[in-house]
Amino acid sequence: xxLMEKDCxxxxxxxxxxxxxxxxxxAGVRDIVVIERERQAGGILRQCIHDxxxxxxxxxxxxxxxxxxRFLEKAVDLNIPLLTETTAxxxxxxxxxxxxxRRHGWLRLRARAVVLAMGCRERTRGAIxxxxxxxxxxxxxGVAQSYINIHNLMIGRDAVILGSGDIGxxxxxxxxxxxxxxxxxxxxQPHAGGLPRNIRQCLDDYGIPLLLEHTVxxxxxxxxxxxxxxxxxxxxxxxxxxSEREFRCDTLILSVGLIPENELSLTxxxxxxxxxxxxxxxxxxxxSVPGIFSAGNVLHVHDLVDFxxxxxxxxxxxxxxxLKNGCLESCPIALKAGxxxxxxxxxxxxxxxxxxxxxxxxxxxxxxxxxxxxxxGTVLSRRFAKALPAEMIHLxxxxxxxNGRTPLEVTAV
Amino acid sequence: MECFDVLIIGGGVxxxxxxxxxxxxxxxxxxLEKEPDVGTGASGRNTGMLHAGFSYAPGSLRxxxxxxxxAEFDRVARELDVPFRRTxxxxxxxxxxxxxxxxxxxxxGEQNGVPGLEMIDRKRMDAIEPAAGGNFAMxxxxxxxxxxxxxxxxxxxxxxxxxxxxxxxxxxxxSRHEGRVRRVVTTRGDFLARWVINCAGLHSGRVSAMLGLPxxxxxxxxxxxxxxxxxxxxxVNIPIYPPPRPDxxxxxxxxxxxxxxxxxxxxxxxTDDLTDYTxxxxxxxxxxxxxxxxxSRMKPEYFIRNFAGIRPKRMDPATRxxxxxxxxxxxxxxxxxxxxxxxxxxxxxxxxxxxxxxRLLATREPLEKNPLFTPLRKGILRFAxxxxxxxxxxxxxxxxxGEIICRCECVTRAEILAAIRNPLxxxxxNGVKNRTRAMMGRCQGGYCQTRITEMIMEECGKAPTExxxxxxxxxxxxxxxxx
Numbered sequence: 034x035x036l037m038e039k040d041c042x043x044x045x046x047x048x049x050x051x052x053x054x055x056x057x058x059x060a061g062v063r064d065i066v067v068i069e070r071e072r073q074a075g076g077i078l079r080q081c082i083h084d085x086x087x088x089x090x091x092x093x094x095x096x097x098x099x100x101x102x103r104f105l106e107k108a109v110d111l112n113i114p115l116l117t118e119t120t121a122x123x124x125x126x127x128x129x130x131x132x133x134x135r136r137h138g139w140l141r142l143r144a145r146a147v148v149l150a151m152g153c154r155e156r157t158r159g160a161i162x163x164x165x166x167x168x169x170x171x172x173x174x175g176v177a178q179s180y181i182n183i184h185n186l187m188i189g190r191d192a193v194i195l196g197s198g199d200i201g202x203x204x205x206x207x208x209x210x211x212x213x214x215x216x217x218x219x220x221x222q223p224h225a226g227g228l229p230r231n232i233r234q235c236l237d238d239y240g241i242p243l244l245l246e247h248t249v250x251x252x253x254x255x256x257x258x259x260x261x262x263x264x265x266x267x268x269x270x271x272x273x274x275x276s277e278r279e280f281r282c283d284t285l286i287l288s289v290g291l292i293p294e295n296e297l298s299l300t301x302x303x304x305x306x307x308x309x310x311x312x313x314x315x316x317x318x319x320x321s322v323p324g325i326f327s328a329g330n331v332l333h334v335h336d337l338v339d340f341x342x343x344x345x346x347x348x349x350x351x352x353x354x355x356l357k358n359g360c361l362e363s364c365p366i367a368l369k370a371g372x373x374x375x376x377x378x379x380x381x382x383x384x385x386x387x388x389x390x391x392x393x394x395x396x397x398x399x400x401x402x403x404x405x406x407x408x409x410g411t412v413l414s415r416r417f418a419k420a421l422p423a424e425m426i427h428l429x430x431x432x433x434x435x436n437g438r439t440p441l442e443v444t445a446v
Numbered sequence: 447m448e449c450f451d452v453l454i455i456g457g458g459v460x461x462x463x464x465x466x467x468x469x470x471x472x473x474x475x476x477x478l479e480k481e482p483d484v485g486t487g488a489s490g491r492n493t494g495m496l497h498a499g500f501s502y503a504p505g506s507l508r509x510x511x512x513x514x515x516x517a518e519f520d521r522v523a524r525e526l527d528v529p530f531r532r533t534x535x536x537x538x539x540x541x542x543x544x545x546x547x548x549x550x551x552x553x554x555g556e557q558n559g560v561p562g563l564e565m566i567d568r569k570r571m572d573a574i575e576p577a578a579g580g581n582f583a584m585x586x587x588x589x590x591x592x593x594x595x596x597x598x599x600x601x602x603x604x605x606x607x608x609x610x611x612x613x614x615x616x617x618x619x620x621s622r623h624e625g626r627v628r629r630v631v632t633t634r635g636d637f638l639a640r641w642v643i644n645c646a647g648l649h650s651g652r653v654s655a656m657l658g659l660p661x662x663x664x665x666x667x668x669x670x671x672x673x674x675x676x677x678x679x680x681x682v683n684i685p686i687y688p689p690p691r692p693d694x695x696x697x698x699x700x701x702x703x704x705x706x707x708x709x710x711x712x713x714x715x716x717t718d719d720l721t722d723y724t725x726x727x728x729x730x731x732x733x734x735x736x737x738x739x740x741x742s743r744m745k746p747e748y749f750i751r752n753f754a755g756i757r758p759k760r761m762d763p764a765t766r767x768x769x770x771x772x773x774x775x776x777x778x779x780x781x782x783x784x785x786x787x788x789x790x791x792x793x794x795x796x797x798x799x800x801x802x803x804x805r806l807l808a809t810r811e812p813l814e815k816n817p818l819f820t821p822l823r824k825g826i827l828r829f830a831x832x833x834x835x836x837x838x839x840x841x842x843x844x845x846x847x848g849e850i851i852c853r854c855e856c857v858t859r860a861e862i863l864a865a866i867r868n869p870l871x872x873x874x875x876n877g878v879k880n881r882t883r884a885m886m887g888r889c890q891g892g893y894c895q896t897r898i899t900e901m902i903m904e905e906c907g908k909a910p911t912e913x914x915x916x917x918x919x920x921x922x923x924x925x926x927x928x929x
Contacts (some may be wrong), residue, residue: 070850122849135845139838159673159751164727167753169915169922172895179896186910186923204482214707249596251725256919272727283924296854307747432845 035141040064040356041227042130044121044146046299047076049329050150051104052342058111058351066142068132070120073236074108075101077153077175078338080182083203084231091341100338101127116140124149125299126322146324149298150345153330155200155319163195164253167258174200174288181207189284193261194218195249199227199336199423201288208286209365216280216373219247219263221270224397226288228336228423249285250277258283263383263445291334301325308376309333315364315381316388317351318344323360326352333391343359344391352369365438370404373398375422384435390428394420394445402446403428408439419444450476450611452807453630453639454906455618455653457481458489458596461645462601463800469608471804471813476639477602477610478632480617481916483872483880485598487647488792490880491749492722493671493701495685495711496590497791498535500555500563501694507771509558511570511798512791516588516700520584521799526600527825528593536590537569537687538580550586552689555586562587564792578686579740589685590706594793595826596879599870601796606869612874613637615918618646621656628657628781641807643783648720649757657777662786664768666720667710667757670729672737674700675888678748679708688740698733700741705883710737710744712755723754725838750888760787760807773799775806783807826864826881836871851901852894854887862898866905873906874915875899 040062043050046069054067056286060102075078077088081097081266091103108115119134128147133139135218145213149439155173170189172180178200180186188214194201198341223246225232232408236243244263250272253260259392264272293311295303304321312320317326326347329341355361364381368390375394394401401420405413406429419427435441450661452468454461457479465477481487496519499512515522523530539548548565551868555563566585571578574585613634620631623640630637646653651664685701701709709768713729713736730752737744784801794801805867806811829837829847840847846860865881878884878898885891885898899913899922908921 034875070853117848120853122850122856133841133848133850135838135841135848137832138841141882154889155890155892157750157892159890160746160749161674162730162746162749164725164754165753166724168917169920173892176892176895180923184896184900185927187925187927188923190924251724255721256917257921342901389716424659 037142039142039144041067041146041148041352042128043067043148043150044124044130045069045076045150045152045331046071046074046115046117047150047152048078048104048338048341049064049152049322049331050074050076050148051101051108052345052350053112053148053150053328053349055104055107055111056346057353058113060350060353061116062353064126066114067108067115067118068116068121068130069117070117072352074105074115076148080175080179081203082182086232086338089337090342104342107274121297124325125306126302128324143442146326146349146351146355148327149325149327149331151294151297151331153291153293153334155287156292158287158367161289163249163252165261165431166254168252168254168257170254170258170283171252171285172287173200173285176205177204177286181211187211189213189283192284192286193263193280193282194286194288195221196241196288196290198288198290198390200285202227202231204237204286204288206239209239209241212441213284213333215241216245216282217242217263219244219249221246221248221266222362224422226423229231229426248272249313254298258285261285291330293331293334295331298327298331302408303327306376306380308370309378311382314378315317316379316383317355317361317364318348319351319355319361319377324355333376337348340391340425366435367440369440369442371442371444377443382430382435384438385432387429387431390443392426392443393422395422397421398445403429404444406442406444407436412436412441447636449627449867450474450637452476452643453478453637454643454645455611455630456645456647456649457484457600457602457614458487458645458648459485459601459650459793460648460770460799462598462605463796464643464645464803465605467797467804468817469605469610473813475605475610476613476637477605478613478616478618478630478637480633482615482874482918483877484602484614485595485880486750487917488755488757488789489598489647489754490595492594492710492790492793494703495701495794496530496592497794498555498563498586498589499558500551500560500586502554502558502791503770504554505559507773508791508795509512511771511795511802513559515798518797519588519590523592526597526604526823528596528600530590530592532576532588532703533684533702534585534587534589535687536575536582536583536585537577537684537690538578539689540580545582547690552584552703560586560588560671563823567804575684575686576925577682578582581882584928588648591685592793593704594921597793598822599881600825603690603869604821607823608629608819613871614870618653618656620645624829626850641781641783643785645785646758647788650741650758650788651760654784654786657779657782657784658783659776661763661795662772663761663763664720664787665759665768667789668715668717668754669757670725670733670754671709671711671752672744672749673751673753674708674710674729674748675750676744677708678708678743679703682708682722698736698740700737700744705886707750708741708743710741717756720756720758722731722846723756724806725752725754728887735901751890757789758787759789770923771799773806775810775813825841826861829858829861851897852882852884852887854889854893857882857884857894862901865907866902873908874914874916875902875922878902
């Protein structure tokens, strides 16, 4: 049937997909298409009307839509075909993509390379097993943000926020600005999940308390949420009896983590890393299926969109080489997350050129020493004034310091 | 005020089955339901099993009606166009003690007329389901799985299409004789009827008293569940039950749903509050521990949701021993058909229960056949279940099939619209969910809930403050952010 043949199909028109598409075009790859399920490209940025985007990349503070627009404008200038309102249903290992849309009907596309840029989704109430009743008024931060910023719908008047992820912090401020009362942000960990600047600008500036080592132990109400019961937790994250405190509220916002959205990756038989929830990739951002690449939040959840764009651009350069040569340099050297490091990307490297590692520490460290070891010897160590789990660390690794093919291990103390 | 021939109190699976069976006759029938949708109580909060009937006391209504309704369910599922799979069931055993209990159930089942029960060895188990634990099992080929929401909705829609009138969000407050008819007082006005049928499920004891038949004690038997991701359900094709406990009940187990998820549960505890669907932290911990022993994929990465259901058990007020279903008409209570304590296997037995209620009514008043009655009903076509050729054709015929609204469950705009335009005029978010599976997947509506609420507002002409999640008062919005 009507099979569309392409050099490269990019799934997802958010920051990663757009950046990849633009860089591919700039590298001379003409025959590409971006598949985007929404009416407009831009991804989650479209609902992020707060500022702070682009500080690294553009040295100015942009809102989400403004940041997205910089890429969209370029994509339009470069005449990059955007199949909007089109949902990819399946990616096959042979790089056939099945998609549907109102306008184009049932689509079968095949490409020499596929870029997975589907982003991430939010962890839900059910996923973290919150107890209680199931009233209206319990929603994830992203859904709340979409209702308020895109749909012009006000979700409540009295809120508690569970989880101090960045979107939760942003929503604490957003709700306050719209006249709602935010009683507290509860965080089960002993440290905040979001960026320090968001703690300052979204909580401290508005006098919203951040209760560390706290969680929700009951949700009450039949129709609409009536109250939640919060409790302090011990070192094993179990509630401390007697520490319960009831908050009367009509809204509970959950900001309890993001999960790379890899359903399509699984249909292609791509191997995932249980720690990141994203694909296992080499330094070219190529997955376990040759010719299928992955970058951005679908690969691992980033702290800043600037790095999503950068990662996608690096990916695009590899894809361009892949399309030109039909293959990429092999990456036989494994990279492992050692003690103190929750994950490190990429999973394998070639050892023949400089790569930038992305990693996160398990716990706040001040100061922090990151060490890369190979065969028992230290090949690189770098000291940082501090390191937080919320902030991704980027560590350039020069080819010269890698010896042979034995695995590298990255640790943090 | 117009007078109904029959008013049914309660829109669970029983009320709707009775309505559907009564529409075979020329009657003016109304159904009163306190919630904004049908099937929101015990009918929708269970394991979704079509039970075979091997664990109910021989001679009981539970046994008789379960076996009767089980036998006809393939035809019923076809008539009502509802998903159903006769999977069979394995009750596994490890020890000789287990074997004795399984043989006991087999004997009871055979007495009840359950077809095809057999004890099978490990070799046969491997042929049926290699993943099942245990050294031997009782195999029950007539057990199956169904979607309890869709079955209840289908019964309601079929009754409605045959002329039954539905009054949702009408909570019954009181009832009294008025000459030869009864007045039923609801939160939204009064109704008159010659017959009132109590199908109030969890509230059947209270409604019975309201109808002048006091003295029934209903105990709430609560069970909590985890819903697991479809990935956890891959390859699990048959419900596998652990060996029964010495008291005859089953410990926490893992059951595949007709949609491919897994349910882990239920635990079991008594509750006095028949409306308390709280899932407690302690119960969740218990389910994680007990469920983990039964099912290796009982892990947080597969958690989608948790919920509680309550079974209305009619109990002897003195001994508090559970009693059988009560389905009766009485000389001293003219115009009333009383159904009390219809709990598990109520979902399985619903149509047999309904026929019995109709027979009782017919012994007191001749019923005239409705020649226009049709037992057939069409459900909403599921795009996700169609083959490629059908999907292509659907999109060509109607572009709304080309717009995926729910990504996780692959539900299209066409299906969401069909659900919003449902014949019962249910306009809640959960109404759409239970009809289409949108928002039931792993992102729990993170992607699609916002557009579904927009579609509800647009289609039903509702203001933001009028949109309900499910229950009365479950408003989603306080208004617009900006005028």
